[in-house]
Amino acid sequence: MTRRLFLSALLLLASPAAADDLVSGISQDQIAITSNYAGTDIVVFGAIENAAPAAAVSGRDIVVVVRGPDEDFTVRKRVRVGGIWVNSTRMVLRGMPSYYYIATTRPLNEIASPSALRNYDLGIDNLQPAEESTNNPRKAEPYRLAIIRERTRDHLYASLPGSVEFLSPTLFRVRIPVPATVPPGQYRVEVSLFRDGTIMGAQSTPFFVDQVGLERRLFEAAHAKPFAYGIATVVLGVFLGWLSSVLFRRAT
Amino acid sequence: MDIYLPIAEMSVAWPLLLAVGALVGFLSGLLGVGGGFLLTPLLIFSGIPAEVAVATTASHLTASSMAGAISQWRRRAVDFKMAAIMLAGGFLGTGGGVYLLRLLRSAGQTDLAVSGGYVVLLGSVGALMLNESVRTLYAAQLGLSPPRPRKHHHSWIHGLPLKARFHQSKLYTSVIPPFVLGLIVGILSALLGVGGGFIVVPAMIYFLRVPTNVVIGTSLLQIVVVTAATTVLQAVGNYTVDIVLAAFLIIGGVIGAQFGVRLSARMRGEHLRLILSLVVLAVAARLLWGLIVTPDDLFSVTVGTP
Known part of the structure; x- marks a missing residue:
């Protein structure tokens, strides 16, 4: 299985590079939710082209983001009324990803500065809704964090630092879990090559999760x-x- | 061993579903109740969303009450006229209950309403049954004859208009009480996923004065039809009936029920009632605990907009 992946990776290497000096691919472009679907893994692999091996090793990082289709969320705050917990204030946050995994060669804060990561929209903490049912972002913040907590608990958001491994100075690979609870839709795999805190190349590949x-x-x-x-x-x-x-x- | 539930949109181990269905079927066969009051909470404890649990339990009840209804029908122990009037109220109640559930869903209060409703219903019914069975057992211990149920004189029921004759039940009474009883049970069926046998049976005996031999058959027929209507209305109104979940629960349930029925033939009625009341109170306590204990996260997240 792995060997075949690398053969296809090498084939990709032979074709003209889509990004500056990064090529990547994924193990499957469709995940079928069948009656016995209990989650699977998607393997993302790639290679850095045109890099002198010595230069390739230093200060170079790979960030792989897998992002599921956006969903709208309703978040309610619970309060205690007469000893019983009931839902009270409600906030609607539209356009947060249903699924978000970020896999990296090193912890994200060692790869780039917080402001750079914010600019690149990278990292779970930087996930922002497209629209909130309030004009006061400070008021929406605890509700946004609640979504991140809930999704992280349910293994739908995760950060996997150090999981991207280099098998040679130029070839890398990472295995990213896709749990059984993911919604159907179009997913995107975004692979970025960082050097000294900035993105040098990026490639995006879609795949689909479908009930079949x-x-x-x-x-x-x-x-x-x-x-x-x-x-x-x-x-x-x-x-x-x-x-x-x-x-x-x-x-x- | 996992099966994907297309409406609940989650994977669950199917042997667990069979086991839950069998356990509830066993208890319902043993104790002569539908078991919806056990199944809905068990499904919620297993992580199935409350609205899917409530709607799918209704279809389980249709199946588990079907066998009983058929055998009572063969014994001609069904008052069809009484059942028809209760069903008229039942349909109205089910429609109202499904609509109410939709309102609760958009207000984000489904879990509270379902759990809270169960705590009140099971707490009171369980306490009454426990009280009665303990008194009966205590009296038996002292060698006394069990206390007879008090004769109720509900003159207001006999004073109601719209009287009709029920030949099978040998009654001449107003149609309003059975209609209202059906209405209440219909609402409970849609809201809580219960068949309502544990309310209908005592109510028919004590308030409507229906002869005991007709009560069970009439109640079962009413449960079959009301839960069937609930299933369809939930499917149309809330899209919350999971047919895959239903299939596993039903298969487990009908198998479990047979063992329950066999065991019940070898046990004394008072002991059965004592067990039932303890089970009912335990479920109520567990649900109450879920409402009282401080949640891990003070925010609850649902996908979708209200």
């Missing part, structure tokens, strides 16, 4: 033909209930 087969048809049926879907569920229940009563009568 029965799962997709059931999901679509539930939304497109909800009445028929509901009836089908009832028929299933009635049939199994009836079947059990027949079998039970036989058994006794």
